[in-house]
Amino acid sequence: xxxxxxxxxxxxxxxxxxxxxxxxxxxxxxxxxxxxxxxxxxxxxxxxxxxxxxxxxxxxxxxxxxxxxxxxxxxxxxxxxxxxxxxxxxxxxxxxxxxxxxxxxxxxxxxxxxxxxxxxxxxxxxxxxxxxxxxxxxxxxxxxxxxxxxxxxxxxxxxxxxxxxxxxxxxxxxxxxxxxxxxxx
Amino acid sequence: xxxxxxxxxxxxxxxxxxxxxxxxxxxxxxxxxxxxxxxxxxxxxxxxxxxxxxxxxxxxxxxxxxxxxxxxxxx
Ligand code: SF4
Numbered sequence: 001x002x003x004x005x006x007x008x009x010x011x012x013x014x015x016x017x018x019x020x021x022x023x024x025x026x027x028x029x030x031x032x033x034x035x036x037x038x039x040x041x042x043x044x045x046x047x048x049x050x051x052x053x054x055x056x057x058x059x060x061x062x063x064x065x066x067x068x069x070x071x072x073x074x075x076x077x078x079x080x081x082x083x084x085x086x087x088x089x090x091x092x093x094x095x096x097x098x099x100x101x102x103x104x105x106x107x108x109x110x111x112x113x114x115x116x117x118x119x120x121x122x123x124x125x126x127x128x129x130x131x132x133x134x135x136x137x138x139x140x141x142x143x144x145x146x147x148x149x150x151x152x153x154x155x156x157x158x159x160x161x162x163x164x165x166x167x168x169x170x171x172x173x174x175x176x177x178x179x180x181x182x183x184x185x
Numbered sequence: 186x187x188x189x190x191x192x193x194x195x196x197x198x199x200x201x202x203x204x205x206x207x208x209x210x211x212x213x214x215x216x217x218x219x220x221x222x223x224x225x226x227x228x229x230x231x232x233x234x235x236x237x238x239x240x241x242x243x244x245x246x247x248x249x250x251x252x253x254x255x256x257x258x259x260x
Contacts, residue, residue, distance in 0.1 A: 033201070033202040040207045041203050042207055042208060042245050045204065045247065046245075116249070176201065176217050
C-alpha cells in the first residue's frame with residue numbers, strides 16, 4: 001500500500017509538470033490577445049483558467065500522497081515552510097516555495113474582481129518564477145527526477161515555456177502591436 | 186424595446202484584448218483592436234438575449250475594464 005502512495009505522488013508530479021506547462025503557454029497566449037487556431041480568445045482564457053485550477057487539484061493529490069508515503073518522511077509543515085524537511089530539504093523546499101507561490105497566484109486570480117487588477121497582475125507575475133522552481137523541484141526531489149525520460153520531458157517543457165517567454169518579449173507579441181503607437185505595458 | 190442596463194467600457198483600462206468583442210455581437214472592433222459601440226460612446230445597451238454574454242464579458246475581461254450599469258434613458 002505504501003508503494004501506491006509513492007507511485008501516486010510520482011505520477012501526479014509528472015501530470016503537474018504537464019498541466020503547469022500548458023497553463024503557462026495558454027496564459028501567455030491570453031496575454032497576447034490572440035486566438036488559437038479555431039479556439040476564440042475567451043476560449044483560450046477559459047482553458048488557461050481551468051487547466052491552472054486543475055493543476056491546483058493535482059498539487060493537492062501530489063502533496064497528500066507524499067504525506068502518506070512513509071519513505072518520503074514528509075511533515076505537513078514541510079509542505080508550506082521550505083527547507084526544513086528531514087529528507088532532501090533543499091529539493092523538497094523548492095516544492096514548498098512553488099506550492100506557496102501557486103496558492104498565492106490561484107487565490108488572487110479567483111478573487112481578482114474583489115482585489116482589483118493591480119494586485120492580481122503583480123501576484124500573477126509570480127508564475128514566471130514558480131514554473132522553473134517547480135521544474136527544478138521535480139528534477140531534484142523526484143525519485144526518477146534524473147532519469148532519461150523525465151529529463152527529456154523537462155527539456156521539452158522548458159523549451160516550450162522558454163520559447164513562449166522569448167516571444168512574449170518580442171515586438172510582435174501583442175495583437176495589433178504593429179499599428180498601435182502606445183507604449184507597451 | 187429599450188434596454189435597462191448597459192455594458193460600460195472603462196477606456197482608461199481597456200487594452201483592446203478583444204474578449205468582449207467575441208462575446209457580444211453588438212460590439213465591433215476598430216482598426217487597433219479596441220471595441221466599438223455602434224453609434225459611438227462607452228455604453229452598449231444590453232438586450233435580453235445578451236445578458237449572459239455581457240456577464241461573461243465582465244467576468245472575463247483580462248483587465249477588468251467592463252461593468253454593468255443602468256442604461257441612460259435614450260432620447
Ligand atoms: S475584453 Fe476588456 S480589454 Fe478586451 S476589448 Fe473588451 S473591455 Fe477592452
